[in-house]
Structures are given as structure tokens and as C-alpha cells.
Amino acid sequence: xxxxxxxxxxxxxxxxxxxxxxxxxxxxxxxxxxxxxxxxxxxxxxxxxxxxxxxxxxxxxxxxxxxxxxxxxxxxxxxxxxxxxxxxxxxxxxxxxxxxxxxxxxxxxxxxxxxxxxxxxxxxxxxxxxxxxxxxxxxxxxxxxxxxxxxxxxxxxxxxxxxxxxxxxxxxxxxxxxxxxxxxxxxxxxxxxxxxxxxxxxxxxxxxxxxxxxxxxxxxxxxxxxxxxxxxxxxxxxxxxxxxxxxxxxxxxxxxxxxxxxxxxxxxxxxxxxxxxxxxxxxxxxxxxxxxxxxxxxxxxxxxxxxxxxxxxxxxxxxxxxxxxxxxxxxxxxxxxxxxxxxxxxxxxxxxxxxxxxxxxxxxxxxxxxxxxxxxxxxxxxxxxxxxxxxxxxxxxxxxxxxxxxxxxxxxxxxxxxxxxxxxxxxxxxxxxxxxxxxxxxxxxxxxxxxxxxxxxxxxxxxxxxxxxxxxxxxxxxxxxxxxxxxxxxxxxxxxxxxxxxxxxxxxxxxxxxxxxxxxxxxxxxxxxxxxxxxxx
DNA sequence: CTGGGGATGGGGCCC
DNA sequence: AGGGCCCCATCCCCA
Numbered sequence: 001x002x003x004x005x006x007x008x009x010x011x012x013x014x015x016x017x018x019x020x021x022x023x024x025x026x027x028x029x030x031x032x033x034x035x036x037x038x039x040x041x042x043x044x045x046x047x048x049x050x051x052x053x054x055x056x057x058x059x060x061x062x063x064x065x066x067x068x069x070x071x072x073x074x075x076x077x078x079x080x081x082x083x084x085x086x087x088x089x090x091x092x093x094x095x096x097x098x099x100x101x102x103x104x105x106x107x108x109x110x111x112x113x114x115x116x117x118x119x120x121x122x123x124x125x126x127x128x129x130x131x132x133x134x135x136x137x138x139x140x141x142x143x144x145x146x147x148x149x150x151x152x153x154x155x156x157x158x159x160x161x162x163x164x165x166x167x168x169x170x171x172x173x174x175x176x177x178x179x180x181x182x183x184x185x186x187x188x189x190x191x192x193x194x195x196x197x198x199x200x201x202x203x204x205x206x207x208x209x210x211x212x213x214x215x216x217x218x219x220x221x222x223x224x225x226x227x228x229x230x231x232x233x234x235x236x237x238x239x240x241x242x243x244x245x246x247x248x249x250x251x252x253x254x255x256x257x258x259x260x261x262x263x264x265x266x267x268x269x270x271x272x273x274x275x276x277x278x279x280x281x282x283x284x285x286x287x288x289x290x291x292x293x294x295x296x297x298x299x300x301x302x303x304x305x306x307x308x309x310x311x312x313x314x315x316x317x318x319x320x321x322x323x324x325x326x327x328x329x330x331x332x333x334x335x336x337x338x339x340x341x342x343x344x345x346x347x348x349x350x351x352x353x354x355x356x357x358x359x360x361x362x363x364x365x366x367x368x369x370x371x372x373x374x375x376x377x378x379x380x381x382x383x384x385x386x387x388x389x390x391x392x393x394x395x396x397x398x399x400x401x402x403x404x405x406x407x408x409x410x411x412x413x414x415x416x417x418x419x420x421x422x423x424x425x426x427x428x429x430x431x432x433x434x435x436x437x438x439x440x441x442x443x444x445x446x447x448x449x450x451x452x453x454x455x456x457x458x459x460x461x462x463x464x465x466x467x468x469x470x471x472x473x474x475x476x477x478x479x480x481x482x483x484x485x486x487x488x489x490x491x492x493x494x495x496x497x498x499x500x501x502x503x504x505x506x507x508x509x510x511x512x513x514x515x516x517x518x519x520x521x522x523x524x525x526x527x528x529x530x531x532x533x534x535x536x537x
Numbered sequence: 538c539t540g541g542g543g544a545t546g547g548g549g550c551c552c
Numbered sequence: 553a554g555g556g557c558c559c560c561a562t563c564c565c566c567a
Contacts, residue, residue: 440551447550461548467553468548475547489545495556496545503544517542523559524542531541 424434426441430448435441443465446452452462454469458476463469471493474480480490482497486504491497499521502508508518510525514533519525 444551464549467555468550470553472548492546494554496547498556500545520543522557526559528542 424436426435426438427433428435428441428444428448430445433444435444446464452464454463454466455461456463456469456472456476458473461469461472463472474492480492482491482494483489484491484497484500484504486501489500491500502520508520510519510522511517512519512525512528512533514529517528519528
């Protein structure tokens with residue numbers, strides 16, 4: 001009897017289990033079906049989007065091809081319209097000097113060793129009075145210096161290259177990294193469009209740190225004929241016209257590292273590139289892959305600071321021949337967040353500390369508007385979470401930043417909300433300063449965030465602006481395109497030449513209000529007043 | 538030897 | 553992108 005009961009019990013249990021199992025299976029199937037339906041819908045949608053994007057891509061390609069043809073036609077027209085002599089002269093000017101040097105020497109190739117090219121900065125075309133140095137091979141080798149100068153450039157203001165030999169010893173660095181052989185240039189008769197070939201010890205154009213691989217990359221990129229030192233934040237956008245009276249705080253975008261390619265100026269060459277060995281039309285060039293080992297070489301400029309980032313860059317080529325989309329895949333090692341890392345602080349990026357301090361001040365200073373979008377930023381920006389404990393520099397910069405921002409705001413007449421606010425309606429979310437377009441705001445906001453997306457591949461320096469990086473690279477190239485018409489001095493920057501000219505003119509526009517002493521620079525006056533009249537001011 | 542001034546290099550930042 | 557100005561640091565000269 002007991003056995004019979006057990007059997008019945010087991011039978012009931014089994015049936016219940018079966019029912020439960022069936023129910024569970026049914027529910028699972030239902031879930032799977034639902035998910036599958038959703039998944040199918042998503043796939044269908046994605047396929048639709050994919051097709052749509054493909055169509056857009058095709059349209060873009062067609063447009064690009066059309067614009068290229070149009071641009072080429074315009075170039076042809078331009079040269080066709082020239083007198084033959086002018087055209088030939090232009091060709092000669094645009095012809096890479098290096099090729100001419102090699103041809104003159106009977107070496108028609110440019111494949112041996114790494115080569116460094118130095119072009120005068122500040123000009124997209126080669127200046128006539130600039131010698132071009134070719135650094136070939138890894139040791140001593142023949143150095144080709146071509147001095148091509150125009151007769152009209154040989155006025156009293158043009159100085160011989162030999163002047164640097166007499167330069168102040170403290171400028172040795174410039175000589176060491178200089179691109180010119182002073183004695184050579186000075187010794188050469190400066191005849192119109194002469195080509196001079198000089199044998200001598202190799203002049204290091206690029207630092208030894210820059211290895212061959214890096215140079216190879218540089219040249220590969222050069223083949224594109226495009227400037228890869230583009231502002232990652234600005235992208236290729238153009239400042240939109242102000243269309244409304246809204247004031248738009250511009251939020252900090254994710255930081256994307258952009259590295260210089262050694263001699264950034266060579267990137268400007270476009271059709272003037274001295275290698276004269278590439279074309280800008282080769283699609284392969286345009287899609288030059290950036291291999292991992294290559295990036296390891298580029299890590300000289302802190303490539304490895306960033307864990308991984310994949311981004312696409314679109315840019316306009318220099319000749320304006322159309323829109324080119326260049327996809328660069330960057331895959332790097334490490335776990336550092338892509339938007340910020342401790343190096344910003346470690347490497348003396350005081351502005352990163354500024355940002356921290358400023359942020360902290362915002363939290364504690366009742367005078368600072370608490371509705372600042374900064375608070376929103378703090379919720380999302382890795383800066384606020386990764387930097388908090390690393391600030392060991394105290395609060396020295398608090399007031400600097402705050403005063404700076406305050407001053408700027410006041411100087412602006414209360415920010416962009418007054419005056420020409422229609423033109424400058426894009427507000428900095430930190431200091432409320434107004435700018436005419438979002439890109440400018442983003443660049444400006446790096447003052448507050450300490451973001452420095454532009455890094456030099458030849459040193460550890462990082463910069464907030466592409467132009468500053470480009471300017472900085474003359475430190476490495478030794479390039480000094482600006483020469484004083486009164487003396488032998490040369491300068492890498494125009495503003496330095498301008499400042500130097502006061503030495504000759506005796507111009508001293510800054511007078512001390514206390515003693516009347518005059519100075520050529522405002523900073524001299526300030527230092528003077530601090531030292532001598534600090535009690536009066 | 539020291540401090541002030543001049544000259545210069547270089548980065549930051551804005552236009 | 554380039555120009556321009558500011559600031560700071562450094563070196564040199566000279567009283």
C-alpha cells in the first residue's frame with residue numbers, strides 16, 4: 001500500500017515537473033522569439049543604415065572626383081595663362097631643390113638613408129634665400145646645400161648665412177642643430193639662382209632620437225601631401241555663422257592625441273615637397289596604414305600615453321583638390337584613459353593643475369557661479385576623477401586662475417553677453433568668455449583644462465595649439481627664416497626679429513612712470529618697477 | 538662679487 | 553595658419 005502511494009506521489013511529481021518544464025521551455029522560447037524579433041529588427045535597421053551610408057559615401061566619392069577634376073582644370077588654366085618664362089620660373093621655384101641637387105651630382109635617386117628637409121617656416125613656399133640641406137645616410141656624407149636666391153631678394157637686408165659663425169656662444173644649440181653650413185654659404189658667391197654643392201661633415205638636421213622608422217613614417221605621410229597636424233578638436237569644421245542669439249557653452253571634447261611628424265613644416269609642402277618623389281593622387285598614399293611598430297617609434301612623443309583610440313580624420317588637402325577622408329587607426333598599449341592621464345601633471349603641465357585648482361575653487365568660492373557647466377563636466381569628464389589625488393602643488397595657482405578668469409571676464413565687459421555678443425556668442429564654460437565659433441572656444445578651453453593634444457615627436461613637449469607645436473619644432477630643426485636686415489642675426493620667429501629690430505632703432509616705447517627710464521619692452525619696465533619702485537606701486 | 542639692464546629663446550594665448 | 557603680444561627664464565655685460 002505504501003508502495004502504491006509512493007508511486008502515485010512520484011507520478012504526480014513527474015507530471016508537475018513536466019508541466020513546469022514545458023512552461024519553462026515555452027517561456028524561454030517566447031523570450032528567444034521576442035529577442036530574435038528585436039534582433040532581426042535591429043539588423044534590418046542596421047542594414048538600412050548601412051545602405052544609406054554606402055550611398056552617401058558613393059555620392060561623396062563622386063563629388064570628390066568631380067572637385068578634383070575641377071581643381072585640376074583650374075590649376076591647368078592657371079599655368080596655361082602664364083607666360084612661358086614665368087611658368088618655367090615657377091616650375092623651377094616649385095621644383096624640389098633636393099632633386100636638383102641630386103641631378104647636379106648625378107645621383108638620381110633619393111632612396112639612401114634617411115633624409116631630413118628643412119624648409120623655412122611661415123611660408124608655404126620655399127624662400128629664395130633659404131638654403132636647403134639634405135641629410136643623407138647615417139654618418140658623414142656629402143651635404144648638398146642649394147642656395148637659390150632672387151636678385152630682388154639680395155638687397156641690403158639679406159644677410160649671408162655665414163653670420164652664424166660669429167654668433168654668441170650661448171647659441172651653440174642653434175648651430176648644432178642648424179640646417180645651414182655658415183662658412184659654406186658665406187663662401188659661395190651669391191649669384192642669381194646658383195646651385196651650390198658642398199661636401200663636408202654632416203649637419204644633423206634632425207635629432208638622433210628621430211630614427212629611420214620615424215622618418216619613414218614622416219615621408220609616408222608626406223606622400224599624402226596633407227597636414228596631419230590638425231586640430232583634433234576643431235576637426236575640419238568651419239566656424240558656422242552665428243544664427244541666433246543663444247549663448248552656447250562649448251563642452252570639452254574627448255582628447256585625441258595628434259603628434260607632429262618631426263619637421264612639421266615639411267608637411268606643408270604639398271606640391272612643393274622637396275622629395276619630388278610622390279604624387280598626391282595615389283590612393284594608397286592617402287590610406288597609408290599606420291602600423292603598430294610605427295607607432296612605437298612615434299612613442300617618442302608620448303604615443304603610449306593613450307590606451308587605444310580609433311578615429312577617422314577627414315581633411316582637406318593643401319591644394320584644395322577635394323575632400324579626402326583619411327582613416328588612421330591607432331592601437332596602443334597601456335591602460336591610461338584616452339582623455340587624460342597623469343603625464344599632464346607630471347610633466348609640468350601647470351594648466352592641468354590650474355584646472356584642478358580652479359575646479360576646487362569653484363566648489364568653495366561663493367564668488368564663482370555655481371551653475372557653471374563645469375559641474376556637469378565633472379560628472380562626465382575623466383579629468384575630474386583621475387586627477388584629484390595627484391595634485392600636490394598646493395593652492396598657489398588658485399588665485400592665479402581665478403584672477404585670470406576674473407580679469408578676462410571683466411576685460412570682456414562681463415563676458416560675451418555684452419558688446420559684440422552677436423559675433424561671439426559661443427561661451428567658454430569656465431570663464432564665460434565669448435568666441436565667434438565653437439572651435440575657438442574649444443581651443444580656448446584648453447587654457448582651463450590643460451588639454452594639450454599636440455605633442456612633439458622629438459621631445460616630450462605638448463601643446464594646446466597646432467601652431468605652437470609647429471613653431472616649437474623649429475627648435476629641433478634649427479630653422480631661422482627671419483634675418484635681421486641690420487645685422488647678421490637670424491631668428492626662428494618673426495616676432496623675435498621684430499623685437500630685435502628695436503636694438504637697432506633704439507625704440508623704447510615703455511617709460512617708467514616713476515623715474516622716466518625707458519625700455520624697449522614692457523616686461524623690462526615691469527621688472528624694473530618691481531625691483532626699483534615696488535613700494536610705490 | 539653682485540645687481541640691474543639688455544638681448545634672446547621659447548611657451549601661452551588671443552586675434 | 554600665421555601674426556603678434558605677453559610672460560618667463562637664461563645668459564651676458566657692465567657699473
